[in-house]
Amino acid sequence: MTALSSEIKIKGLTIKNRIVFPPVVCFHYAGDDGMVTDRNVEHYSLRAAGGAGLIIVEATAVMKEGRLAPFQLGIWSDDHIHGLNRISRAIKMQNAVAMIQLHHAGLLTPESVSPFAKAPSALEENPRSRGLTIQEIEHIRLSFIAGAIHAQKAGFDGVELHGAHGYLLNEFATSVLNKREDEYGGDLHKRLKLAREIIQGIRKHCGDGFLIGFRMGANSPLLEDGILIAKELEKYGVNILHVSHGGNLQNLPRTPKEFDFNWIVYSGITIKSQVNIPVIAVNEIKTPERAKWLIENDQVDFVALARPQLADPSWANHVLNDQPVNTCSSCKPKCRWYEDSNLCPAMKRLVS
Numbered sequence: 400m401t402a403l404s405s406e407i408k409i410k411g412l413t414i415k416n417r418i419v420f421p422p423v424v425c426f427h428y429a430g431d432d433g434m435v436t437d438r439n440v441e442h443y444s445l446r447a448a449g450g451a452g453l454i455i456v457e458a459t460a461v462m463k464e465g466r467l468a469p470f471q472l473g474i475w476s477d478d479h480i481h482g483l484n485r486i487s488r489a490i491k492m493q494n495a496v497a498m499i500q501l502h503h504a505g506l507l508t509p510e511s512v513s514p515f516a517k518a519p520s521a522l523e524e525n526p527r528s529r530g531l532t533i534q535e536i537e538h539i540r541l542s543f544i545a546g547a548i549h550a551q552k553a554g555f556d557g558v559e560l561h562g563a564h565g566y567l568l569n570e571f572a573t574s575v576l577n578k579r580e581d582e583y584g585g586d587l588h589k590r591l592k593l594a595r596e597i598i599q600g601i602r603k604h605c606g607d608g609f610l611i612g613f614r615m616g617a618n619s620p621l622l623e624d625g626i627l628i629a630k631e632l633e634k635y636g637v638n639i640l641h642v643s644h645g646g647n648l649q650n651l652p653r654t655p656k657e658f659d660f661n662w663i664v665y666s667g668i669t670i671k672s673q674v675n676i677p678v679i680a681v682n683e684i685k686t687p688e689r690a691k692w693l694i695e696n697d698q699v700d701f702v703a704l705a706r707p708q709l710a711d712p713s714w715a716n717h718v719l720n721d722q723p724v725n726t727c728s729s730c731k732p733k734c735r736w737y738e739d740s741n742l743c744p745a746m747k748r749l750v751s
């Protein structure tokens with residue numbers, strides 16, 4: 400039986416337990432220049448001190464014009480390295496492994512960032528969308544690789560490519576959004592060409608010991624496609640798969656009747672059974688008992704809990720020491736952190 404507290408080695412790096420703090424954009428912490436602020440550093444210091452073995456820093460933009468919002472952290476220039484190093488040091492000081500998520504918003508680039516939303520293909524229903532030229536794809540490829548080089552210089556142990564939630568790399572992978580007729584569209588191998596070239600470029604420049612993770616959309620568009628994508632990514636040399644959703648709510652996989660988790664966790668478990676690299680499951684795992692069950696029954700290698708660790712920065716230590724946690728209030732219609740972390744009722748409880 401594997402315990403939540405068991406360490407695991409990946410590429411020579413020891414991760415002290417199976418709890419991941421997954422990427423969570425801190426809305427309004429950074430400014431339009433994408434520079435790290437004291438608030439960002441404090442946020443990650445606190446979560447790393449809270450005990451998670453692997454911290455994946457929030458979606459960080461590889462290109463200014465591909466951000467998901469004007470306050471997103473950036474990694475598109477050398478100038479970002481110093482601030483990002485403050486975050487990686489804060490994480491590693493707590494003996495946690497530090498990765499950072501590299502991101503381009505693609506079709507989801509808002510007008511406040513760019514007049515156009517660049518994507519594999521233009522969408523009729525989105526007048527701002529533009530299909531990328533080969534030169535622009537080349538620029539994006541180089542920007543992701545440069546982002547990884549900046550991350551390594553900033554002291555991170557690895558990067559996670561954001562290939563989920565309907566953002567650019569997810570759009571390339573899925574046949575529903577990628578209608579290209581050149582070498583970047585068509586069969587799966589072609590649809591994954593950009594991801595493959597980015598992974599190969601990062602490996603070449605950052606070396607064999609640098610972790611490359613991929614957050615994938617399991618339903619891109621179906622779980623059957625997700626399984627094939629996972630197998631391809633393993634072939635390309637990805638070290639950790641983080642299984643989330645593809646930003647598409649049609650044709651969701653059906654979970655078995657007695658299965659107690661949602662379809663995203665089910666997809667993580669299914670993909671884990673099809674690959675030989677570590678897999679992180681995420682989404683509404685919610686409680687210590689459920690997290691333990693997934694690890695103790697060898698369903699996946701890691702559990703990622705986002706909102707529970709926003710609500711209780713010491714969630715991991717509390718769980719590993721059998722202490723009560725400060726429970727997330729599951730705000731509806733969505734988590735208050737999307738608007739302002741000061742509005743989080745669980746955090747308010749903690750400080751009062």
Ligand SMILES: Cc1cc2nc3c(=O)[nH]c(=O)nc-3n(C[C@H](O)[C@H](O)[C@H](O)COP(=O)(O)O)c2cc1C
Nearest residue numbers: 421422423424457458682683704705706734736737
């Ligand atoms: C405020 C907020 C910001 C998020 N930002 C990101 C992000 O930067 N990148 C990403 O891949 N997912 C992001 N997510 C999704 C989380 O990583 C996670 O997948 C999701 O919250 C489900 O996990 P949970 O049920 O444990 O919260 C965000 C979620 C929240 C609540």
